Amino acid sequence: MNYVGIDHHRQYSHITWLDEKGEVVKSGRVANLRRELEGFLHGIGDIKAVIEAGRSSYTIVDVLEGLGIETAVAHPKEVRAIAKAKVKTDERDCYKLAHLLRAGYIPEVHKRSRENRSSQRVLGQRAFYVGKQTAVKNRLRALLAQQGEEIRQEVERVENLFTDKGMKILRGLALPEREAKLVGALVRTYDHLEERINETNALVKELYEAMPSAQLIQTVPGFGIFLAVLVAVEVEDIGRFEEVSQFHAYAGVIPSTHSSGGRSWHGKIIKEGNRWLRWAAVEAVWPGLQADFDLRCYYDRMKRRKGANPAKVATARRLLTILYLMLKENRPYIRYER
Numbered sequence: 001m002n003y004v005g006i007d008h009h010r011q012y013s014h015i016t017w018l019d020e021k022g023e024v025v026k027s028g029r030v031a032n033l034r035r036e037l038e039g040f041l042h043g044i045g046d047i048k049a050v051i052e053a054g055r056s057s058y059t060i061v062d063v064l065e066g067l068g069i070e071t072a073v074a075h076p077k078e079v080r081a082i083a084k085a086k087v088k089t090d091e092r093d094c095y096k097l098a099h100l101l102r103a104g105y106i107p108e109v110h111k112r113s114r115e116n117r118s119s120q121r122v123l124g125q126r127a128f129y130v131g132k133q134t135a136v137k138n139r140l141r142a143l144l145a146q147q148g149e150e151i152r153q154e155v156e157r158v159e160n161l162f163t164d165k166g167m168k169i170l171r172g173l174a175l176p177e178r179e180a181k182l183v184g185a186l187v188r189t190y191d192h193l194e195e196r197i198n199e200t201n202a203l204v205k206e207l208y209e210a211m212p213s214a215q216l217i218q219t220v221p222g223f224g225i226f227l228a229v230l231v232a233v234e235v236e237d238i239g240r241f242e243e244v245s246q247f248h249a250y251a252g253v254i255p256s257t258h259s260s261g262g263r264s265w266h267g268k269i270i271k272e273g274n275r276w277l278r279w280a281a282v283e284a285v286w287p288g289l290q291a292d293f294d295l296r297c298y299y300d301r302m303k304r305r306k307g308a309n310p311a312k313v314a315t316a317r318r319l320l321t322i323l324y325l326m327l328k329e330n331r332p333y334i335r336y337e338r
Contacts, residue, residue, distance in 0.1 A: 004041070004049040004069075005098030007090045008032075008057050014090035015040060018098045027091060034063050041067070050101040052076045053109050058117060071111075074100075078107035110240060119207055119233045123276075126200040126226070133193040137162060140170075140186050143179070151175065162190075204229055213238075219332040220322055221295060222288025227280045231323065234277045238327040247324045251277040253317045269313055281316035288319060292335060295319075 002025070007014040010032075017026040030040045037060070041047065049064055050072045051057050057073065064071045074097065100106050112120075144155050151173055158166045167187070175183060208214050208225050211232050218228035241247040248254050252273020269278075289296045298318060302311035326333060 002044050002047050003098045003102040004044075004047055005094040005096065005101065006049060006051040006060060007094040007097070008051050008054060008060055009090075010056060013037075013051075013060060014094050016091065016094040016098050017041075017044060018095075018102055020102075022099065022102055024095065027095070029090070032060065034066075037063055038067060041069070048072070048101060050074055050097050050106050052079065052097070058112075061111070062114065072101065072106050072108050073111050075107045075109045110236070112236060116233060116236050119229070122200060122203045122207060123226075123230055123233060126197065126204060129193050129197045129200060133190060133197065136186055136190045136193065140183065140190070143183055143186070147175065147179065201226075207233070213327060216326055216330070216332055217323060220284070220288070220319065220326070221291035221333070221335065222284030222286070222319065223280075224287075227284055230276060230280050234274055234280075235323075235327065238324065241324065244321050244324045248317055248320060250274055251281060251320055253278055253281065253313060253320060277320075278316070281320050282312065284319055285312050285315045288315070 001020055003018045005016045005018075012029050012031050014029050015027065015037075016024060019025050026040070028040070030036045047069045048071075049069050051060055052074045053076055061071050061073060079097070079100065097106075140161070144151065154169065154173065155161065158169055160166055161170060167190075170183070170187060173180075173183070204226055207229050208218070211229060213235070214225075214228040214232035217223050217231050218225060223231070238247075241250065245254075249270075250273060252270050252275070255269055285299070289299055295315065295318070299311050299315045302314045305311075306314070322333065
């Protein structure tokens, strides 16, 4: 067996090939093109390859697997031999990756399918548009807050400025010429982003209709179509979590723990984990409380014991437990009437 470590960059990759004894057979820089990679690896025989997870790492993974090469994707923060090194070069990094692969010490991440990665891009695009639209809203509010008293009072009479009624009033404000141009530009930007969000919502709906797991998740109180698809895409395969505690840790909703001298302290939730899955669970808490009596009772009980914010995180963790069991057993959520 031969072992190949790949230090990937946007335009090129540095590759080191080790034989069974750990000796360097070949090492060099290769352009990120299929013909170049195929030429470098030609004639090696049985190969295992490893590459660190990164924004464009899967472009190389797809090429390698198309060539029939088994490829592992390493967790960059957990490859301590590289992350903690005082001397870092492309050649050293890919050599260490190949050496760790040969020794069986590569901390692998879940390798996502092409379809799953495409779904992630759809959801990421929607999140991008929504974030930009929120920035436009904040800018509009800031500009209107700096106007004269009459303008401010007219705006304050509108409960929600970003409804059809509110936008109609916004377009009809008697602003000074220069201010009117600024507000008009922001309104046009808002409308443009609203169109793009509606387009991506249609793509999300298509994903939902093709995902039985998302349809199961959507039966849980608090999870609409977007959050259901987001969770289904980020989880991809619930079978990779043997226990619910692993699922909690993956989502990053477990407390940090410090232990010394026989004493332990529990702090805030860990910073590691899948931030999208954690966000979805926390985002589903408030609508979930309104829709489910049992969930509301659990939240109120935790709030009396620990306070509002810890109770919200605990309820998000409970929602993730429900999702885990549902996906494991392939059954919808059943809400009992009281």
